[in-house]
Amino acid sequence: MIEKGAVFPMFYLAPIEYFTKLVACKEGVLIEKEEHFPKQTYRNRAHIYTPDGLLAITVPVMKGSKNHTKIKDVKISYDFRWQQIQWSTLQTCYRRSAYFEFYEDEIIKFYENRFDYLFDYNEQYLHFLLKAMKLKIDYEYTQSYQPDYPGVADYRHNINPKLESSFKNKPYFQVFEDRHGFINNLSIIDLLFNQGPHSVNYL
Numbered sequence: 001m002i003e004k005g006a007v008f009p010m011f012y013l014a015p016i017e018y019f020t021k022l023v024a025c026k027e028g029v030l031i032e033k034e035e036h037f038p039k040q041t042y043r044n045r046a047h048i049y050t051p052d053g054l055l056a057i058t059v060p061v062m063k064g065s066k067n068h069t070k071i072k073d074v075k076i077s078y079d080f081r082w083q084q085i086q087w088s089t090l091q092t093c094y095r096r097s098a099y100f101e102f103y104e105d106e107i108i109k110f111y112e113n114r115f116d117y118l119f120d121y122n123e124q125y126l127h128f129l130l131k132a133m134k135l136k137i138d139y140e141y142t143q144s145y146q147p148d149y150p151g152v153a154d155y156r157h158n159i160n161p162k163l164e165s166s167f168k169n170k171p172y173f174q175v176f177e178d179r180h181g182f183i184n185n186l187s188i189i190d191l192l193f194n195q196g197p198h199s200v201n202y203l
Helices: 017-023 081-093 099-113 118-132 188-202
Strands: 006-008 029-031 045-050 051-059 140-141
Touching: 006 017, 006 118, 017 188, 045 081, 045 140, 045 188, 051 081, 081 099, 081 188, 099 118
Parallel strands: 006 029, 029 140
Antiparallel strands: 045 051
16 A cells, blocks of 8 residues: 555556656555446546547446446456447547557457456556556556545546546647547547657656
8 A cells, every 4th residue: 555646547648647646756656456346437548639529438337337336347248349330439538549550450459359347458458558658657557445545536536527637638630620620538549649759758
């Protein structure tokens, strides 16, 4: 258990706010692995920029993955071809971005290979994102669920798509900005495709 630093949830293609806080936390990062799965959060959804504006993309989970299921035990559902749909969507949205082709061969693996568990999928995606942005973040996992961590920043609940965030990131070029203007705090994938290796400097 850490005494300084912060506790983070494991998200799917987390928003920029998440990575900004991750980079700023240099005294210990603890990733929550024992919490019960909360629905309608960034744990299985992400926000991207499409030709029509903001879009939430979701990793579907097996029925029965309700609040009493631990996050590490939540299984991904393959009842429909969500991987193919999302990969097609990402291509439509970001093929014109400066760095899409630079990362394409690595990212497509997350939409071709099957992962049984949501946590494992998000974990492997996080490893790739940190490597792609050349971010060295040392972190540990929780060994048991603790509702509170006194003296430690807790981001498990306040980075949430249902809550209005006060976080404002500085503007960078976005593919469809000429249509809908700059959209704040999108998924890190939006930053990566548009800024590439410069993402680390941005953060």
